[in-house]
Amino acid sequence: MAKLISVCTQKGGVGKTTLTMLLATYYHTTVGKPVTVIDADFPQHSFDATRRSELASIQNDEEIQSLYVTLYPEMNRELYKVYKGSLEELAMFLTDLKGRGEDELVFIDMPGTMNVKGFDRVASQLDYVILPMEADKMSFTAGLQTLDLFDRFREAKGADYQLFMLWNKYKKSENPSLMQGIENIVNERGNVQILEHRVTDSVTWKRERSTLFPSDKVKNLVGELNQLLNITQPVG
Ligand SMILES: Nc1ncnc2c1ncn2[C@@H]1O[C@H](COP(=O)(O)OP(=O)(O)OP(=O)(O)O)[C@@H](O)[C@H]1O
Ligand SMILES: [Mg+2]
Structure with a gap:
């Protein structure tokens, strides 16, 4: 079975x-895993839009073209596929997705609201949920609501996923007691693992995020996820 990650x-x-x-591209290019991305964030579909604009830039930008023709034939790889659709559409071919090779990582970019048809059906099929968290009240409140909802799916639909929390946009100046308070409350739930690795707040992410080229800055995060999600590096 493929691993479904969101x-x-x-x-x-x-x-x-x-x-x-960042994760999908790194796993595909650097780790060498088969990756598929489902962009279910209707209607903006920003993942798919980025892929399209990057493909256009291969045609129009010589520097990017030369990077691309160097990297991909060297890896002997093709681009990973990005499919876009609504959650309702996606819910219909989930079994198909799950049945893909053991090795495959399927990343699903979900909408920022759960009030969307098909959300429960897709969410309850996931294997791993990574909750991004910023050290602010809004993000925390939304995060807790998200965790509550996933707990409900687990009870109502027999869902069986592992939950992780990942600090994103982390700043050294962050209020440590606020962060500790959030971690304590999340830890008290008993079924969420807080990832050790924190993704720092940096303008470079905007530049580094790509559906074609990997960013080495996620190497440590990937190392931690490999262990927790039992992802093995292909040989050769
Ligand atoms: N670690 C980071 N440091 C700095 N900026 C970041 C970081 N992570 C994301 N951003 C920026 O935050 C903004 C929102 O990020 P992104 O679009 O990935 O969020 P999202 O949760 O997918 O939003 P949406 O709900 O609109 O789909 C973007 O401008 C992105 O570049
Ligand atoms: Mg988004």
């Missing part, structure tokens, strides 16, 4: 698409 929270702008893209 970076998911009920708040916009916390970094769902950015983190999904």
Whole structure:
């Protein structure tokens, strides 16, 4: 069975698409895993839009073209596929997705609201949910609501996922007692693992996020996820 992974929270702008893209691209290009991305964030579909604009830039920008023709034939790889659709559409071919090779990682970019048809059906099929968290009240409240909802799916629909929390946009100047308070409350739930690795707040992520080229800055995060999600590096 493929692993279905979603970076998911009920708040916009916390970094769902950015983190999904950084991870999907790194796993595909650098780790060498088969990856598929489902962009279910209707209607903006920003993952798919980025892929399209990057493909256009291969045609129009010589520097990007030469990077691309160097990297991909060297890896002997093709681009990973990005499918876009609504959650309702996606819910219909989930079994198909799950039945893909053991090795495959399927990343699903979900909308920032759970009030969308098909959300429960898709969410309850996930294997791993990574909740991005910023050290602020809004992000925290939305994060807790998201975790409550996933707990309800678990009870009502027999869902069986592992939940992780990932600090995103982390700043050294962050209030440590606020962060500790949030971690304590999340830890008290008993079924959420807080990832050790924190993704720092940096303007470079905007530049580094790509559906084509990997960013080495996610190397440590990927190392931690490999262990927790039992992802093995292909040989050779
Ligand atoms: N670690 C980070 N440091 C700095 N900026 C970041 C970081 N992660 C994400 N961002 C920025 O935050 C903004 C929102 O990110 P992103 O689009 O990934 O969020 P999202 O949760 O997918 O939002 P939406 O709900 O609109 O889909 C983007 O401008 C992105 O570049
Ligand atoms: Mg998004």
